[in-house]
Amino acid sequence: MAKKVLGISFGRKMSNCDIMVKQALMECEKAGFEVAFMRGDDLNVSNCTGCIACTVGMIMEKGRGYCVRHDDFDILDECLMQSDAVILACPTYETSVTGRFKTICDRIGPSHDITFRKALYDKGMAEGRPEAELPDARTFKKRTAALISVGGAMTENWIALTLPMMYEFTFPIGIDVVDTVEYYGAMAHESVLGYPEMMERMTKVGQNIVDSLNAETEEERIKWRGDEEGVCPICHTRMLQVSHDAKTVDCVVCGSHGTLEVVDGKIKVHFTEEEQKRSRLKWGGKLEHSTEIKTQAQPAGTIKNLKELKAPYAQFNPGVFEPDPNSYGNIKK
16 A cells, blocks of 8 residues: 655745645655645634643543544545645744644644554453544554755744644654755746746655655664754754753753853754653654653642632633724724
């Protein structure tokens, strides 16, 4: 059975993101893989409400880890479950991902966390429960991904937050990112089709996904294939957060903790093997987080008089400001 590659564009219809994803998908199709394409903005996906029913259900062994809301997210989820690789492209809105991209990531979130799902699945199978009552076993298949961020700004730092945020799509179910592209300065071209070098890079993205899916070893499958190597050996990004002690750093994407030094005038960051294993992109990091939730999250009813404590805040409803009739705002008169 041919492996499947899913492409998702979060940009405008037939604009740069659509074209770049499709170029990479065409390369995958030429290699004999089955491909699918969808546009994030064509999906009617409602916001995550933070009800935590998905997570609590798995902890209480009363659910399959699925959202209680059923909308077009179900379409995306089924395609994701079938896929062996994912190619994502997202434009930059105010230095970061689009609202629709973040909404979809929120809906994937803890409901698809492989440590929650695997614990419930394994226990259910050991107890002889029907597989239809358990988390989708396809969650646990190995997948690879390529991430593409696009921004019109001519300066790279105006798209600096987009690519790191795109990892939110991949880390709940442990998708291994093998290639990333940051395309800034897009305003200098009417379309990416007028930028042959970037279109060639998209062909390479497709080839990198093909090579990953054709790999015979796990080491070769997850091998980094991007043009640039960041400071982090796990996610290969360049974004670091200085710790409060002003002596150490954390990878913003991975969560791994490391030390920084300057060697021959260049910044070097060292992450121990132990810290790399607790990256949120790895099983150890995700397990650490899910264990925190299972052991430290306080259940409802812990504060006996909570209703009374909330009462003053429930009664405090000053409303919104009335429109200023003497201004030229956005409200039609």
